[in-house]
Amino acid sequence: MEHIGFLVAVVIITALAFDFTNGFHDTANAMATSIATGALRPKVAVTIAAVLNFAGAFLSVKVASTISGGIVNEKAGIHPSVIFAALAGAILWNLLTWLRGLPSSSSHALYGGLIGATIVGVGLHGVNFTTVVTKIVIPAVASPIVAGLAAWGATKVAYLITRKGSEKTTTKGFKTGQMFSASLISLAHGTNDAQKTMGVITLTLVSVGALPKHAMPPVWVIASAGLAIALGTYMGGWRIIRSMGKGLTDIQAPQGFASETAATAVILTSTHMGYGLSTTQVCSGGIMGAGLGGPKGQVNWGMARRMVYTWGLTLPAAAVVAGAAAFVTDRGTWGVLLVGAVLVAGSGAMWWLSRRQPVTAGNVNEVTPVPLDVAITPAGATPTPASTTVAA
């Protein structure tokens, strides 16, 4: 048991690393459409998102307690090596989908990681499958559809009402509106997702007896989780921002406002009702709906299909990776070190691959117009179509 102290430190660092990937994976949710319509300049957008994510982390700790108490059964003997394996699976999946520019759900990656690692490390009885279905799977299917329908309806209404107004004034108005809707999403994101990391760290501290059962996260946990997600958000997952803002549909200011409002409404209503849904899926669904409801009525179905496949894969894939990791970490300290080495090497390799075709604040909007699915362009050729950022 003498490696517990070391292991707890490793888990906390890994949890914060996950929080960081969560931040940059999800910058796109709030800001992709604002960047695409030009409502906010890219750097300004990520700065606002980062500040609001940090602020959001301090607003509530309600979800932090449900993550540890809901999906996995703490009493079944969840120990730090299991949590470490869960985080390793979630981080690797997050980085892989980022490399491919696909907006997968960081929450599902985390849930999948926890489930997989718990099944291997503790056994099937460690997972509350009823909670998994009612609180995760059903909302995951329903929420993007609801957001899509709402955004579709709102887009239709917005165009109908403003059809006689001057286009210059209405565009300016909707762009201003987008600043508010995008900010609200960022704030809600910080509140929801930073809490998940707080929940994981708290769960770890509870599992070694450093905190009493059902304890609230200590202030240093809240602050460090908020800081990690804010830093990640500021780094900006530009690949995903490009896919969501330019890859799905050609989005105009009224559509951007409609999709962001739909996403905000769905996220806040569902959170209020206790469903742990994915911000990513809600926002992508909203963008698709707004695309269909717009004057052109177009969505790049190739990209949409790839996103939906990724959503379906996220939970099981993270679970399998985390399960394998849990099997290794269970062997003892050398297992933990091995998984840690694989995690660092894998993350490094994906970062290195991403450098071959970088997407940055400067070129995030430089893509050829929507219907694309064309052959892979030679590396380095710009502007690249959004769906071929995956070439690397």
Add this chain to the structure above:
Amino acid sequence: MNINWSALADTAAVSFGITVAVVATFALGVLGLSRREAATEAAGTASPATTGTLALAGATVCFAACAAAVAYGLTLIAA
């Protein structure tokens, strides 16, 4: 396993309703601003000032309603 379908349906319906209502209100506000601009430009013809002021007042009411929705959203986040 007991799935609460009515809670799910309520959540969906409320989300849809709020979205369309907020966006419609905001769009009306934007339309009001647009009307006011048109009225200001057409200043000199019959009663431009009244039309412009009315449009501005309407827009203000709409944006205030949206601000209230945002404020309610904030209380939900912080709850």
